[in-house]
Amino acid sequence: MLPGQSLLDAALDAGQTIDFSCLTGGCGSCTVRLVEGAKHVALDTPNSVSPADLAAGIVPACITRLTGPVRFSKGSVSLSPAPA
Numbered sequence: 001m002l003p004g005q006s007l008l009d010a011a012l013d014a015g016q017t018i019d020f021s022c023l024t025g026g027c028g029s030c031t032v033r034l035v036e037g038a039k040h041v042a043l044d045t046p047n048s049v050s051p052a053d054l055a056a057g058i059v060p061a062c063i064t065r066l067t068g069p070v071r072f073s074k075g076s077v078s079l080s081p082a083p084a
């Protein structure tokens, strides 16, 4: 993991498989749930994620920047529409 690297890039570099498509936080295909280390993330475009998802640790990995180690889970995690 490199400082400022996206969670998606760090995961792919580590050999993890995460689906992705838009790379802008809009499609939700790379969504993961943070299990540990939420204090080590910052979103490039937080408006694309609802406050409820953020509170639950659900983030699009492509726009989540890392400042330290995190653990996350994949699976049936989907984003809620962000408020307009």
Ligand code: FES
Residues within 6 Å of the ligand: 019, 020, 021, 022, 023, 024, 025, 026, 027, 028, 029, 030, 031, 060, 061, 062, 063
């Ligand atoms: S690739 Fe679309 S939200 Fe991350």
